[in-house]
Amino acid sequence: MLRGFFTFLLLALFTATASAKLYRWVDETGRVQYSDKPPSITPSSGISELNKSGMVKTTPVPVISKEAQDQKLQEQAQQKEQQRKDRALLQSFSRPEEIDIIRDRRIGMIQSATIANTMRLQTATQRKERIEKQMSRLNKNNRPIPADLDAEYALAKKELLDINADNKSKLNDIEIVKAKAEEDKKRLLELKSPAPK
Structure with a gap:
């Protein structure tokens, strides 16, 4: 037992x-x-x-940190976005010259807006100069400048600043369109070229 x-x-x-x-x-x-x-x-x-x-x-399966997981997700999202852009590029264009045509059309539209700005600039400059002459006459005659004339002068100066800023922005837009077109042409050629064996 x-x-x-x-x-x-x-x-x-x-x-x-x-x-x-x-x-x-x-x-x-x-x-x-x-x-x-x-x-x-x-x-x-x-x-x-x-x-x-x-x-x-x-x-053991290594433990991936939160930062590494976030980075991996971001890389995957960027890869998917690049694939989407590549598909759109291949569907939209068959030759790099077609990208040049779209580029020139977009630049033309932006330049049309800058021509309109040039006319606005001329009108705003003339108005500002007219107000300055009125203010100068009033100062010579030791008369006070009316509040509405002072406000109109401030508006004319602001309009000139706004037009100049918009022109500068449009010039920058033209450079962005050119750079994007070059980037798209380069990528299109890469996608069209046969894969190395």
């Missing part, structure tokens, strides 16, 4: 030892750690599970 109990106890201990898991990981200081329990905080290198011979049973 006693012998049977010891046999049962030995079998129970052997079974418990055989089924016990062993884990291996590298801690934050770079030291290898072993334990029958995994660490409470998963290390960045991951955790290996060992078999009873001490060999790696499961290879």
Whole structure:
């Protein structure tokens, strides 16, 4: 009876030892750690599970940081966007010269707006000069400048500033259109050229 109990106890201990898991990981200081329990905080290198011979049973999957995950998602989104742009480019153009035609059309539209601005600039300059003459006459005669004339002068100056700023912005738009066209032509040629073997 006693012998049977010891046999049962030995079998129970052997079974418990055989089924016990062993884990291996590298801690934050770079030291290898072993334990029958995994660490409470998963290390960045991951955790290996060992078999009873001490060999790696499961290879650890490295833990990816939130920053690395965000960067990977951003890269995937950029890749998808580039693929979408490439499809649109191939569907819209068959030759680089077609891109030049669209570029010139867009530049022409912007230049039309700058011509309209030139006419506005001329009118606003004449109005400002007329107001300045009125103000000069009033100053010579030692008369006060009416508030409405002063306000009109401020508006004329602001209009000139706005027109000049808009012209500058439109010149910048023309450079952007040119740069985009060159970029699209280069990409179209890359997509059309046969893949290296």
